[in-house]
Amino acid sequence: MKNYFYLGKREPEYRQLLQQDCIRLEDKVIPLSQVVSAEQVHGSRIHICSQSDSGAGFGDKAKIAGVDGLITQVPEQYLMIRTADCAPILMMDKQHRAVAALHSGREGTRQNIVGKAIDMLRAHFGILPQDLSVWVGACICAEHYQVSPELYEQFVSSMQEQGLHPRLNDNHQLDIRSAVFQQLLSAGVAFRDIDQDMNCTHADRGYHSFRRDGSNRRQINLVGIEHE
């Protein structure tokens, strides 16, 4: 078995996919019948997928409702997270026992969806944080993510309640990347096992950005376990 992951850029774009029956990537073609899509409601609930969830979010089959994270052990089942400024996070067990895909924007990060996924991987599959490799995709940087004083204060105090140290600034800018990185380390993932795409989706036109364009276009991010 091996892990497969893909962090998206502009193409292939999510809504265009819905007109097709597969995802065509440079190295691979994945039938949508093997993909699972989460509803993504800016929360921190995570669903453990079974074989019957394959194809959720495509054709007549509804997305997995009410969740922003997916975990699977099923080989050849690919978990999809859509992003356009929020951070996509893909987790892989080095022994290929399970993978996770998470959507961590302001609310997911504030509610520590990353820590919840790591807890679930341990509780359900005996996977320890040090067993994980983690990829964090492009997301909006702090400079481009100014929020209201109220939302800023709420975010900072939630981070502090988690024992973390959010980067403070006078402009009410949220640093999602730094927060997610701290959550991963705090949960016990090794520094060397975290890989980050440092690009800002707002600054780099190679990505879709909701804040920049108000667009409904989305990067797709995928993770799965597959046969060698």
Ligand SMILES: [Zn+2]
């Ligand atoms: Zn930026």
